[in-house]
Amino acid sequence: MSTTLNLTLQVWRQDGPDAAGRFETYQANNIPDDASFLEMLDVVNEDLIENGKVPIEFPHDCREGICGTCGVMINGRAHGQEKGTATCQLHMRKFNDGDTIAIEPWRAAAFPVVRDLVVDRSPMDAIIQAGGYITAPTGTGGDANDTPIPKEAADSAMDAAACIGCGACVAACPNSAAQLFTSAKVWHLNSLPQGQPERYKRAEAMVETMEQFFGSCTNHGECSEACPKEISLDFIAYMNRDYIKSKRFNRKLAGQG
């Protein structure tokens, strides 16, 4: 049996990047508890449209926790109160009837608000780009198991590659640091044999691009708690290690990436 919830929403509304934002209060009535958080927002928007009002803009795409598009602050927590869950996977049965829910966009100087709950996360793309990419056609990929990869390295790389780039780590960080995101992307490649040729170059380029936009790590651990993929803080240490190694031994000059 499905029950329904009546909720009070306090949603951040902002008409554009330069407009002043404000909280607006909405009633979300008769929300089925099977609905996801985004479906709840859909219901509210339907209502707003029917009443001739501007619907709430919120980021979303796959709605199954793999694209990393959705993500809002829900009651002061990135992606809401459930651990290891993206906003789209958060269900309304986790809330109680009569709850007041505060919804705010990610906040960081590098994440300017585009409109309402949508922010511009393109600095994260800049970090990915700094990691290097192939522009020349190099034929098809090699056969599986062409390159022997230790199981532990494969596991570690896979854990890092779980990052969906949603930006919750930056949003949850009191310093707006992107260390967890960057380290996951760095370690995803640096832990694998295929990533070794440019290992140190990549660590330097990605860290230095990150620092043009984001803050520094003070090891609070908020990022890992907020992460819908539960990326480990360990990757931050690995990234720091590769970065310092690269600088200390000047591997760039030594022709080691």
Next chain:
Amino acid sequence: MAAPTLARGKSAQRPIRPKRRELPFPLNLYQTAVGKKWVMAVTGLMLLGFVVFHALGNLKLYLGAVEHNGEAVWDIDLYGEFLRELLVPLFPRTYFLWLLRFGLMGAFALHIHSAFTLTRMNQSSNSRYQSKRDWLAANFASRSMRVTGVIVSLYIVFHLADLTWGLSAISPDWERGEIYNNLILSLGRWWVALIYIGANIALCIHIFHGAWSMFQSLGLNNPRWNSLRRSVAAGLAGAILLMNLSFPIAILAGVVEAGEPEVSLESNE
């Protein structure tokens, strides 16, 4: 149709702080936040080493008086002289001690400077939430590092003025070289003891987060002993607090008292 808000390809945004020209090694380490955190961890380790040995050395307070060259002396005064005479045939007296002191001063300067610049960087990267934040992992220690750091550095100035320089305004009974009596007379005053206890609690909180954070900043991470890192930090912070708090408590309780050292020389005959 409205123009697309997000640009494709190159990042649509300009960097908050564009990359500067890279300085030669090792100065380039200090140009980036990851490098600064590394410097902060290394200097923090040096300062932590000092705090541990300072507390261990002070435990000599409890050994009281010993016989030295046929004279009764306070053991901690003897230890103070040992520090001044460190590596004496190699260096003139107090030279090596000053070398250590300059090392500590340099570590302090870099620790504080990196903290200051990183704080500025974080503030410029930040944008405040308007609704109430709910902290999950950040604890009191990690969020109060800047406050406890300032408390500890202010206290160090007071502590030096009180016991090292012996400023007459703060410690009128201070005499050079009389470590045992200076310490007891100073900490025997309730307001000095109160400042001392407060500063040491701040130091303990600072070390609790700093000693753990250090491992991450240095990249010291190994699944084999990662679970020990928190315990090492908590153990260090707790042990240092226990040792340091024992001094004012013992002094106020009258366990150790100021005066002239006395030993029964008969036992040595």
